[in-house]
Amino acid sequence: MSLKRNIxxxxxxxxxxxxxxxxxxxxxxxxxxxxxxxxxxxxxxDEDSFHEYDLFVEHEARDFGMEKKxxxxxGVIIGxxxxxxxxxxxxAQDFTVAGGSLGLMHARKITKIMDHALKMRVPLIxxxxxxxxxxxEGVNSLAxxxxxFFRNTLASGVIPQLSVILGPCxxxxxxxxxxxxxxxxxxxxxxxxxxxxxxxxTVLGEEISMEELGGARVHSEITGNAHFYAQSEYECFExxxxxxxxxxxxxxxxxxxxxxxxxxxxYKIEEIVPADPTQPYDIRNVIKAISDxxxxxxxxxxFAKNIVIGFGRMNGETVGFVxxxxxxxxxxxxxxxxxxxxxxxxYCDSFNIPIVTLEDMPGYLPGVDQEHMGxxxxxxxxxxxxxxxxxxxxTVIIRKAYGGGYIAMNSRHMKADFMFAWPxxxxxxxxxxxxxxxxxxxxxxxxxxxxxxxKEKVAEYKEKFANPYVAAAKGYIDTVIEPEETxxxxxxxxxxxxxxxxxxxxxxxxxxxx
Amino acid sequence: xxxxxxxxxxxxxYKTELTKKFENRKNWERPNxxxxxxxxxxxxxxxxxKEGQEVKAGESLMILEAxxxxxxxxxxxxxxxxxxxxEEGVKVPNRMLMxxxx
Numbered sequence: 001m002s003l004k005r006n007i008x009x010x011x012x013x014x015x016x017x018x019x020x021x022x023x024x025x026x027x028x029x030x031x032x033x034x035x036x037x038x039x040x041x042x043x044x045x046d047e048d049s050f051h052e053y054d055l056f057v058e059h060e061a062r063d064f065g066m067e068k069k070x071x072x073x074x075g076v077i078i079g080x081x082x083x084x085x086x087x088x089x090x091x092a093q094d095f096t097v098a099g100g101s102l103g104l105m106h107a108r109k110i111t112k113i114m115d116h117a118l119k120m121r122v123p124l125i126x127x128x129x130x131x132x133x134x135x136x137e138g139v140n141s142l143a144x145x146x147x148x149f150f151r152n153t154l155a156s157g158v159i160p161q162l163s164v165i166l167g168p169c170x171x172x173x174x175x176x177x178x179x180x181x182x183x184x185x186x187x188x189x190x191x192x193x194x195x196x197x198x199x200x201x202t203v204l205g206e207e208i209s210m211e212e213l214g215g216a217r218v219h220s221e222i223t224g225n226a227h228f229y230a231q232s233e234y235e236c237f238e239x240x241x242x243x244x245x246x247x248x249x250x251x252x253x254x255x256x257x258x259x260x261x262x263x264x265x266x267y268k269i270e271e272i273v274p275a276d277p278t279q280p281y282d283i284r285n286v287i288k289a290i291s292d293x294x295x296x297x298x299x300x301x302x303f304a305k306n307i308v309i310g311f312g313r314m315n316g317e318t319v320g321f322v323x324x325x326x327x328x329x330x331x332x333x334x335x336x337x338x339x340x341x342x343x344x345x346x347y348c349d350s351f352n353i354p355i356v357t358l359e360d361m362p363g364y365l366p367g368v369d370q371e372h373m374g375x376x377x378x379x380x381x382x383x384x385x386x387x388x389x390x391x392x393x394x395t396v397i398i399r400k401a402y403g404g405g406y407i408a409m410n411s412r413h414m415k416a417d418f419m420f421a422w423p424x425x426x427x428x429x430x431x432x433x434x435x436x437x438x439x440x441x442x443x444x445x446x447x448x449x450x451x452x453x454x455k456e457k458v459a460e461y462k463e464k465f466a467n468p469y470v471a472a473a474k475g476y477i478d479t480v481i482e483p484e485e486t487x488x489x490x491x492x493x494x495x496x497x498x499x500x501x502x503x504x505x506x507x508x509x510x511x512x513x514x
Numbered sequence: 515x516x517x518x519x520x521x522x523x524x525x526x527x528y529k530t531e532l533t534k535k536f537e538n539r540k541n542w543e544r545p546n547x548x549x550x551x552x553x554x555x556x557x558x559x560x561x562x563x564k565e566g567q568e569v570k571a572g573e574s575l576m577i578l579e580a581x582x583x584x585x586x587x588x589x590x591x592x593x594x595x596x597x598x599x600x601e602e603g604v605k606v607p608n609r610m611l612m613x614x615x616x
Contacts, residue, residue, distance in 0.1 A: 203581070204555040205605040222535065278528045280518065305533060329536060330521050330528035336535070362523040368542035402524070434524035 017055050017072045021096025029096050034167060034189055035233050037077050037094035040127050044237050045081035045090065052079040054109045061103060064136045071098050074106040075130070078113040080122075083244055089117035092127035095167050099131035102173065106134070107144025114151040121250035123160040125240065128177060129167030145172045152179035157350040159250050162240060165190040165226070166233060168210075178225065181347060182243060182299075185216035185226040186236050192219055192226075217302075224303040224336060246297060246311035246318045247351055254352050255318035264294040269483045275424055277399045280327040283308055283358060286398065287321050290314070290487040296321070299344065304336035305329075309344040311353075315491050320348035323358035324409070326399075333405050334365035335378040342381035349389035354494050357395040357410040362431055363403045379408065380513040386414040388510065392497030394418045396486055397425040397468065397477070412476045417500065418493040420486070421468035421477045432462040547590065550613040552606045556580025561602055567595045575613060578606070587612070 020026065020036065029036055035043065042050055059074045061067065075097035080089055091113050093100035110126070117124040133141035155161055156179065163177035164184045168191045177183045177192070185192075193214035200206050200213070212218065220229035228243070230236035248255045267289035273281055288294040291312030298310035306329040309322055322341050324331035348355050364375060386393065386408070394417060395410045406427055410416045421427070429435060437444070440457040447453030464470075471477045481489055518529045545551075559577040563569055569589045578585045596614040600606060 204607065206555075206607070278526060280528070280530050326528075326530065328531050329533060330523060330530040332523060362526060362528065365536075366523065367539070369539045372542075430524045431526035433526045437525055 014055065020072055020094050021098070025096035032189075034095070034129070036096065037092040037100075037127065037129065040164075040166060040233065040237075041077060041079070041081070041090055041092050043234065044125065044240055045083060045088070046085065049081040050079055050090075051081065052077060054078055054112065057105050057109055059103050059105050059134075059137075061134070061137050061140075063138075066136045069098075073097065074103060074109065075100050076102075076106045076109050078109045080113075080116070083241055086244075086249060087120070087122045088125055088244075089113045089120070089122055090125045090127070093130040093167075095129045095131075098134065100129050100167065101131050101134035102141050102144055103134035103137040104140040104144055107141070107147060110144075111147045111151055114148070114155065117159055118151070118155045121159055121252070123162065123244065123247075123249060124155065125162045125164065126176065126180070127164045127166055128169040128173065129165075130173060131168060132171045132173055142172070145176070148176050149179060152176055156181070157251060157346075160244075160247050160351070162243070164236065164240065165192055165216075166236075167191070170194070170196055170214075174225075182228065183219070183226045184228045184230065184236050184239060185219055186230050186233055187216045189233065190216045190219070190226075220300070221302045224300065224340060226303075227299050229302060242297060243311075246313075247353070251350055251352070257316045258292070258313060260313075260316040261293040263289055263291060263487065267294050269486060273398060273422075273424070273483065277360075277362075277424070277426060280330070282327050283323045283325045283331070283360065283398075286358060287312060287323060290490060291319075291321075292316065300340055304334070304340045306331055306334065307337035307341050309341060314356075314487070314494055317494065318353050319490075319494065320344060320353045320355045321358065322355060322410070324361035324405075326360050329365065331361040331400075332363060332365040333361060333379060333382065333408065334370055335373050335375050338375075338378040338380075338382045342385040345382070345385035345389055349385070349391050352391060354392035354394070354497065355389060355410070356490060356494075357393070357416075358398060359395060359401050359406075359409040360398040361402070361405045361409065362400050363405045377513045379404070382408045383414065384510070384512045386410045386416075388504075388512075390500070390502040390504065392417055392494055392500050394490060394493050394497075395420065396481075396490070397421040397427065399424050399426060400431070401425060401427045402430050403428075415502075417497055418489075419477045420479060420481050420489055421472065422483055422486075423468065423480055425468035425471075425477075425480070426466040427468060427471040427477070428465045432458050432466050435465070436461045548593075548596075548615045549611055550575070550587065550590070550615065552578060552608060552610045552612055554578070554580040554585070555606065555608045556585070557605050558600045558602055558612075559584065561598065561600070563595050563598070565595050565598055569593065569595060576600070578612075589615075591615075 057074050059071050076093050078091040091110050161180035162182050163180045174192050191210045191214050197208050219226035228239045269289040272285045287296045296312045306325050308325050412419050436458040444450050444454045468480045517531050521528045521530045557579045559579045561576040562574050571591045573589045575587045593615040596616045600612050
């Protein structure tokens with residue numbers, strides 16, 4: 001007997017499973033403006049590189065009539081493939097099969113590919129499109145989520161974990177993306193929340209749409225749960241692929257180096273920054289003026305815009321940029337911007353990416369709401385993250401470096417490896433106006449013309465302290481550089497930091513101000 | 515850089531854009547102990563007092579049911595019920611003025 005029959009039988013079985021939830025369900029998916037799970041996987045991966053596993057897995061539910069239902073692949077696709085020739089693990093929930101609901105076997109497939117990714121030290125990409133727990137499977141679905149969260153935590157800081165939200169992701173399900181490194185959302189498609197509009201309406205009487213509650217914009221602008229926002233699924237896939245060019249495949253490696261390129265000539269560093277510290281400019285132009293090919297890949301572009309984070313390259317090697325943004329809220333630190341920067345610093349530190357900090361900030365955002373929201377705890381995260389980081393850490397003070405912000409933004413005292421300052425740098429406890437008002441309070445009060453005296457004293461303070469030379473005289477700044485020299489100083493300092501060793505006391509782990 | 519506003523940090527005025535979050539922030543107000551606010555969104559199940567009634571500290575004013583729990587709202591100090599802003603059966607959001615006391 002030939003093998004032919006068996007092969008034909010296998011093909012028939014495969015064909016059946018590959019239909020997912022069937023024609024009707026697929027049509028519904030398409031009508032919602034969404035790609036199918038398989039289309040998503042093959043669009044992200046290199047052509048013909050996807051290899052699927054657990055195709056024939058079936059659910060084990062025996063209650064509520066579920067035993068009569070067949071759910072192809074149990075609503076999730078898992079497999080391996082390559083992106084730019086490098087291996088990755090991937091899973092994609094299939095909304096066409098029982099709404100992508102998560103039952104025991106569905107979860108086992110996901111944890112199988114997660115275990116694989118961690119063992120093989122390759123990135124894990126998870127595509128979320130699921131109605132949530134499969135209620136019929138009861139506590140087994142909860143167990144499934146728990147197993148996934150545990151593995152997210154184990155893999156954190158070892159392999160990159162990317163979560164792509166391409167449909168609903170509600171209730172407990174949201175905690176897997178929340179535990180991963182980067183979350184991608186797409187306009188009109190992504191929806192994330194703990195309790196949905198229905199429950200909120202019944203319990204609280206508040207009416208809100210899914211989009212307003214947890215749409216792509218909400219998570220990229222207000223909550224900070226998402227790192228990348230796209231208008232379409234294809235744009236989102238391009239973002240994923242671009243991100244992967246900047247990060248290493250695991251924490252024992254460095255990111256892949258690219259051929260070095262000079263910045264584009266239209267970014268003229270001296271023309272970007274006004275000398276007057278109260279005048280704004282876009283710090284991203286400074287980053288573009290110093291990074292290879294002026295290519296800056298910004299993360300969390302729309303959240304806490306008063307700080308800018310993202311990847312670029314210098315001499316072909318990935319660096320992480322953390323920069324105050326004088327154009328928004330004068331670049332102050334606050335709860336949100338501290339959270340945003342601190343997490344990114346820890347990412348860079350976990351994955352061997354040198355950190356370049358560009359500083360131009362007047363201090364912390366004043367206000368009752370900030371204090372009551374816990375700006376002390378949030379602000380402390382930046383101090384913790386910078387102090388803890390042992391990758392090369394270089395700071396350039398462009399203009400203002402006042403007070404607690406000066407300390408926090410990777411100062412010498414947080415063990416920066418190199419501290420550079422432009423001649424426009426002002427390193428002081430606070431801005432000249434505030435400082436003069438306190439130091440010369442009596443003189444100003446007793447003067448015949450207090451306003452004139454105040455101006456005189458502010459000018460005096462500016463002259464004496466609003467410069468980089470006081471700090472340079474104490475060695476807190478290594479050298480004062482001309483703006484044009486910034487890129488070369490950074491290239492050199494990263495190069496000489498290549499074999500940096502910075503050992504810290506042994507501990508199980510620290511207790512960061514979460 | 516179209517929406518530049520003046521923004522004061524420690525006495526220095528900076529030209530900068532503001533964020534939506536910053537502009538929408540709520541100004542802090544000192545809480546008035548004579549105003550009883552809801553501390554959780556929920557439903558008023560029962561009201562035990564009337565306007566104009568004298569009530570001693572610790573006596574029950576109403577039941578606010580929220581998240582399947584019946585919360586007894588107590589009089590914070592001796593006084594007179596000046597105005598009741600809720601009725602039995604209505605849903606209240608968080609921090610809504612329920613009762614004014616004199």
